[in-house]
Amino acid sequence: MKYLYVYPEKCTGCRECSIACSLSKFGECNPKKGAVTIVRDEFNRYEFPIVCFQCEDPVCLKFCHQNAYQIKDGIVIRDEDRCVGCRLCAVLCPYNAVTTIDNEIIKCDLCDGDPKCVKYCSTEAIQYLEETLELEKRRKKMAEKFLEINKK
Amino acid sequence: MLNRKLGIINLSKKKVIIKKTPDSLKKLFLGGRGLNSYYLYKMIKTGIDPFSPDNVLIFGTGFLTGTLVPNSSRFNVSAKSPETGILGDANCGGYFAAELRYAGFDRVIILGKAKKPTYLYITDGIIEIKDAKDYWGMDTTEVQQTLKKDLGQVEAAVCGVAGENLVRFACVRTGVKNAAGRCGLGAVMGSKHLKAVVARGTQGINIAHPEKMLEIVEELKEYIMNSKVSSILGSVGTPFLYEVSNTLGAIRTKNSQLNAWSESLNADVVETFVDKMIGCSSCIIHCRHRNKLGGEGPEYTAVGLLGANLGIIDPAHVIELNNICNELGLDISSSGTILGWAFELYEKGIINKKMVGEELRFGDFELVKRLLYKISRREDFGNILAESTKNVERFSKKSEDYLIAIKGLPQSDPHDCRYIKAFALGIATSSRGADHLRSRPTLEIFLRLPQEVRERIYGKGVPNDPTSYETKEKTVYFSDNIFATIDCLGICKFICHGFNSPHFVDYTWMKKLIYCASDWHFKEKDIQEIGKRVIDIERMFNNREGISRKDDTLPKRYFDRPMPLKVAKGHHIDRKEFNNLLSRYYKLRGWDEDGQVRKERVKELEALK
Numbered sequence: 001m002k003y004l005y006v007y008p009e010k011c012t013g014c015r016e017c018s019i020a021c022s023l024s025k026f027g028e029c030n031p032k033k034g035a036v037t038i039v040r041d042e043f044n045r046y047e048f049p050i051v052c053f054q055c056e057d058p059v060c061l062k063f064c065h066q067n068a069y070q071i072k073d074g075i076v077i078r079d080e081d082r083c084v085g086c087r088l089c090a091v092l093c094p095y096n097a098v099t100t101i102d103n104e105i106i107k108c109d110l111c112d113g114d115p116k117c118v119k120y121c122s123t124e125a126i127q128y129l130e131e132t133l134e135l136e137k138r139r140k141k142m143a144e145k146f147l148e149i150n151k152k
Numbered sequence: 153m154l155n156r157k158l159g160i161i162n163l164s165k166k167k168v169i170i171k172k173t174p175d176s177l178k179k180l181f182l183g184g185r186g187l188n189s190y191y192l193y194k195m196i197k198t199g200i201d202p203f204s205p206d207n208v209l210i211f212g213t214g215f216l217t218g219t220l221v222p223n224s225s226r227f228n229v230s231a232k233s234p235e236t237g238i239l240g241d242a243n244c245g246g247y248f249a250a251e252l253r254y255a256g257f258d259r260v261i262i263l264g265k266a267k268k269p270t271y272l273y274i275t276d277g278i279i280e281i282k283d284a285k286d287y288w289g290m291d292t293t294e295v296q297q298t299l300k301k302d303l304g305q306v307e308a309a310v311c312g313v314a315g316e317n318l319v320r321f322a323c324v325r326t327g328v329k330n331a332a333g334r335c336g337l338g339a340v341m342g343s344k345h346l347k348a349v350v351a352r353g354t355q356g357i358n359i360a361h362p363e364k365m366l367e368i369v370e371e372l373k374e375y376i377m378n379s380k381v382s383s384i385l386g387s388v389g390t391p392f393l394y395e396v397s398n399t400l401g402a403i404r405t406k407n408s409q410l411n412a413w414s415e416s417l418n419a420d421v422v423e424t425f426v427d428k429m430i431g432c433s434s435c436i437i438h439c440r441h442r443n444k445l446g447g448e449g450p451e452y453t454a455v456g457l458l459g460a461n462l463g464i465i466d467p468a469h470v471i472e473l474n475n476i477c478n479e480l481g482l483d484i485s486s487s488g489t490i491l492g493w494a495f496e497l498y499e500k501g502i503i504n505k506k507m508v509g510e511e512l513r514f515g516d517f518e519l520v521k522r523l524l525y526k527i528s529r530r531e532d533f534g535n536i537l538a539e540s541t542k543n544v545e546r547f548s549k550k551s552e553d554y555l556i557a558i559k560g561l562p563q564s565d566p567h568d569c570r571y572i573k574a575f576a577l578g579i580a581t582s583s584r585g586a587d588h589l590r591s592r593p594t595l596e597i598f599l600r601l602p603q604e605v606r607e608r609i610y611g612k613g614v615p616n617d618p619t620s621y622e623t624k625e626k627t628v629y630f631s632d633n634i635f636a637t638i639d640c641l642g643i644c645k646f647i648c649h650g651f652n653s654p655h656f657v658d659y660t661w662m663k664k665l666i667y668c669a670s671d672w673h674f675k676e677k678d679i680q681e682i683g684k685r686v687i688d689i690e691r692m693f694n695n696r697e698g699i700s701r702k703d704d705t706l707p708k709r710y711f712d713r714p715m716p717l718k719v720a721k722g723h724h725i726d727r728k729e730f731n732n733l734l735s736r737y738y739k740l741r742g743w744d745e746d747g748q749v750r751k752e753r754v755k756e757l758e759a760l761k
Contacts (some may be wrong), residue, residue, distance in 0.1 A: 012431035019220045019434060020369075023362050029219040030254060030356025040590040043297050046440060047430065094245045101354055119370065120220070122377060122436035 002130050003149035004108070004115060005139060006049040011125035013040040013047035024116045028105070033101050035108035036117045036126065049126050051117070052076070052097035052108035053143055060089035060098050060107070066128065077139040078107045094150050153359065156213075156258035161277045163344055164205055164264030168279045168648040173179045173258060179672065180760055183258060184214035185241060187637035188230035190760075191261060192691045202234035202336075203318060203343040205265035211252070211349055212259040214642015215714060217454035218250035218357055218433065221370050221665050222376060223644035225249055225432035229309070233335035234343070235320040235486065235540050236560035236585050238694045241338055242323070243589065243639050244309075244340050245432035246330030248351060255353025266345040274351045275301070285346040290319045290576060292325040294469065299350055310348040311338035311479020314528040318342050321486030321562070322528075323479065328446035328661025329440070330432065333483040334564060335584055336540070360671035361616050368664050372657070373431045373436055382437055385646060389439040390452035391419040394566070396597060397456075402568045405460045406490035406514050408556055408707070411715045413460035421467050423740065437646050447475030456566020457488025460583065463496070463514030465702065473520055480528035482595065488563045489562030490540055491520060493555050502551050553708045553756060559699065561585025563707070565592065567720040571720040574624040577733055580704045583690035591632035593624075596624070596653055607655050619730040625737035633683035642681060687741070689757055692749050701747040704734055 018034030020090060026033055040047040060074045061069035068082035069089070078089070083105060098107045108115075110128075116119040118128045160169040173187065180186045188210045209231040216224045227249035233240025254262075256277040259735055266281070273280045287295045292312040299308050305693065307326065314322035315338030322338030323331040332338075341347070345530065359365050372481035376382055384392050395418045397403045405413045408615040415421075425445065440448055445468065450458070454474040455467075464470055477484045497503045498512035502523040509532050526534025536543060541560045542550045552554075556563045558579055565588035570574040574593045582590035595601055595609070596618045611626045631650055638648040641662065645651045649658035657665075659676040666674055691699075706725055714724040735745065743749055747758075 009428070010436065012429065012440075014359070014431040014433060014435045014438070016220065016222075016436065020366065021202055022356060023359060024366060026356065027362040028356030030354070031250075032254070033356055040682050042430070042442075043293060043300075045427070114678065120373065122437065132570075138717050139758045 002113070002128050003054055003108070003139075004051040004118070005127050005129050005135055006051055007125050007127065008046070008048045008141075011038065011047040011049050012123055013038055014122070016120040017049065017126055018124065020120035024111065025106075030132070031108060033104070034098075034117070035097075035106050037096070037099065046114040050095065050097055051126065052110075053095060053139065054110070059092045059094060060112045063088055063092055075110050076107070077109055078105065095146050156253055157256055157277070157632070159257050159260040159274070159280060160263065161260060161268040161281065162263045163270060163281065163346065168281065169507045169628075170279070174761070177217070177761065180682065180685060182215040182640035182682060184212055184217070184226065184635075184642050185228040185230070185243060185636060186682060187640070188212040188228045188241065189686055189690050189693065191238070192230055192232070195261070196232055198683050198696045200232065202240070202340060204230045204235065205344070207232050207343070208339055209262040209337070209344060209346070210259065211262075213249045213253050215640060216665060216669055217642030218253040219530060219669060220365055220434065221360065221643065221669070222369065222434060222436045223432070223647050224371055224434045224642050226639070226644055227252070227332075228334035228639060229324050229335055229337045229584065233337070233440075233549065233561075233584070234318070234339050237337035238585070238697050239558060239583055239690050239697055240335035240337055240340070241584055241690075242332035244326060244332035244333045245308070245644060246326040246332050247325040247433045248307040248309045249642065251351040251353060252595055253353070254484060255357050256350040256355050260349065262274075262344060262346065265343065269347055269348055271346065271348040274349065274353075276353050276355055282551050287347045289313065293479060293482045296327070299348060300466040301378070303350065303710055304352065304567065306350045306352040308348045308350045310481075311341040312479065312528065313347070314481045315339050315342040315528045316347075317528065317530045317538070319482065319527055319530065320540040321483040321490070322481050323483045323535070325481050329478045331478070331483070333485065334587060335561065336483070338481050339507060342441055359669055361668045364668040368446065368668055374578045376436060376599050376656060378646055379418060379653055379655055385437050385439045385652070388423050389429070389441050389655060390488075391417075391422045391450065391455050393452040394455045395419060397567045399718070400571060400597075401715060401720035402571050403456055404563070404566050404568045407461060407496040407554060408568055408709050409496060409719055410717060411570075414465045414716045416465050417455050417459045417467055417470060420689065422471075424468065425471055432644070435644065437644070439646065440537045443471050443475070445471050445475060445747045447471070447478055449478070450474040451484075453564060453566055454484050455491070457485055458520070460566065461492040462520055463489050465515070466516055466517070466518070469517040473517070473524065476521060478522050480524060482524060484529060485564035485582050486540055486562040487524060490537055491523060494537060495530075495553075497551055498553070500543050502554075505538070518593065519613040529574055556586070556709070558586035558706065559703050561587060563683045568715065568720070569706070570715050570725055572619050573725070573733070574618070574619040574627045576633065576706055576710060576725050577624055577628045577737060580706050580734070581632070581737060583687065583694060589645065590635060591628050593627035594619065594626060595654055597639045607652060611648055619723060621733045625733055625740050628737060632687055633680060634658070636686040637679060637683040640686065685757065688749050688753060691743065692754055695748050699747070701734070701745070704747055706730070
């Protein structure tokens with residue numbers, strides 16, 4: 001199974017990933033409407049891509065009262081027809097990977113195996129890779145850090 | 153795509169008008185620099201004092217700014233320049249321009265003068281005039297960080313202490329180091345009591361053909377990323393140009409008394425100070441160095457003008473001076489040129505200790521640091537230096553012979569233009585004064601460029617000899633036009649055809665990009681007309697302010713003193729050859745022998761709306 005892996009040390013902050021995502025999903029260029037978010041602060045000197053982890057036990061799925069979420073081939077998919085737009089998933093996602101803007105809920109679906117964010121990144125800061133033990137370890141560590149921050 | 157608005161803000165009357173820019177005008181000028189120059193010509197009365205409320209200050213984004221199009225991060229800040237008294241215009245990257253568009257605006261035009269410190273807060277279609285009392289007096293980083301603390305994830309274009317104090321070469325800053333650097337536009341902000349333009353928006357830019365844009369950008373990205381220049385710029389940034397010029401013997405050194413300097417400032421040394429290379433919005437080149445000394449940079453201009461031109465050898469010192477200029481909001485090009493000039497004048501006894509207050513000398517890092525602070529606060533001799541090239545009157549007529557400036561604008565390019573003749577013509581005719589980012593035919597420096605490539609770009613008969621004057625008007629004409637067009641589109645010159653590479657975004661690419669974004673069908677030759685139109689309207693502005701052939705000249709030293717070192721040794725600019733070259737350039741432009749835009753053309757362009 002292939003997933004998105006991020007390499008913040010390679011991220012330049014440019015947001016081509018988010019803009020490509022919003023353009024492909026909504027026909028508009030808007031980094032705030034992409035399923036990838038670049039958290040960046042040039043004064044505090046960091047750039048960090050936030051992508052959906054496609055969790056094994058996803059909060060978005062677990063708490064959705066419309067059962068709009070399902071896991072299909074390892075990807076957490078939101079069924080637009082079932083979704084009533086309550087935004088609970090966006091509120092609850094501990095990684096801020098599900099977001100909401102303009103009455104839209106934005107959730108990564110890996111673009112049917114051809115993720116635009118990866119395609120338009122010029123530094124390989126986001127990669128779409130077959131999961132390996134090592135990669136998963138790195139990703140879990142990242143996730144734990146997020147959770148730690150969330151608890152604070 | 154075309155639903156962004158135009159905001160007109162009168163600070164004296166505290167009034168905001170929100171309008172739509174007519175599509176007809178966008179089809180003629182696209183946006184960015186072109187539309188800014190159109191509005192300046194229409195709205196500024198001849199002869200006004202640039203520091204008076206009559207000056208018009210414009211922040212204008214490019215036609216494609218904020219889209220997926222690579223490197224579409226740019227905007228132009230324009231006004232009548234307090235440094236030169238003619239057209240003032242500066243192009244800038246970063247994240248502000250994209251944010252301004254997401255906030256619903258293409259362009260804001262600022263009129264009048266606020267009674268007290270003010271900033272503009274622009275969010276999703278709304279413009280508010282707000283009190284900036286708490287921000288006045290802050291350096292460029294502090295004010296941006298405080299604004300973020302107070303308002304959230306905003307992007308801001310600000311002036312520093314130098315702008316508040318009306319230093320004639322104060323810049324407009326956004327982010328850590330992006331600057332609309334040239335022409336003293338930060339001081340125009342200061343004169344209007346405008347500390348910042350702040351934007352935050354959630355409105356996406358609708359694209360006419362999203363699939364098509366995804367497809368074309370994928371192709372373009374592939375094409376650009378495969379070029380050698382892209383990877384060099386992405387790993388060491390512009391400082392790589394230092395070595396290129398230095399090897400030739402064309403690095404302005406100690407106010408152009410010399411033409412070569414230390415290898416200690418080479419890109420491989422600068423690289424050791426880099427923490428990470430980062431990019432502007434939508435950038436695929438990422439030439440910005442986050443340095444280990446707390447700032448960003450240095451660019452080639454800083455390496456040359458705060459290094460070689462001031463006789464400074466230590467790269468850490470150059471980077472620190474670069475960071476200081478950015479903090480204070482000073483234009484690095486003018487700072488390095490004006491200081492180098494003052495140092496030589498002091499050495500030659502043209503200015504003395506009585507006026508200066510202390511001894512001036514090249515190679516003194518602490519002295520430069522002190523003077524930069526003093527300039528920004530207009531203290532002591534800093535108050536005099538803050539007047540930039542206007543000091544010719546104070547320092548004596550003779551001082552002008554040593555000044556590396558044209559039309560009152562200190563030369564930005566650290567390249568000594570006595571060797572490459574096309575560079576000389578470029579800085580002599582550029583619409584804002586001595587500047588390399590308007591029309592420098594950079595490819596002239598690449599001596600091994602195949603002749604057929606050269607001729608395909610510039611036209612038949614352009615010789616592969618940078619020291620020849622023959623047909624060099626064609627290289628400047630081509631560059632001036634296409635760079636103006638890329639400035640209208642809001643795309644960075646680093647991916648513009650003919651700037652750093654013989655490839656990249658040319659008129660064919662532009663046509664495709666404009667079409668997928670807006671559904672507008674342009675012919676390539678229509679796009680070429682846009683650049684020419686911009687150059688002509690900028691010239692009309694300058695003609696109106698008294699600019700003519702007599703002003704399209706070079707620093708005296710470039711004519712009269714042959715270069716002393718290296719490959720370039722013995723080269724200078726021949727007055728007669730230069731004059732002929734200038735005449736040929738005017739002819740190509742359709743200007744008259746005196747460098748005036750012809751009456752019919754003036755009439756034609758004035759009628760546009």
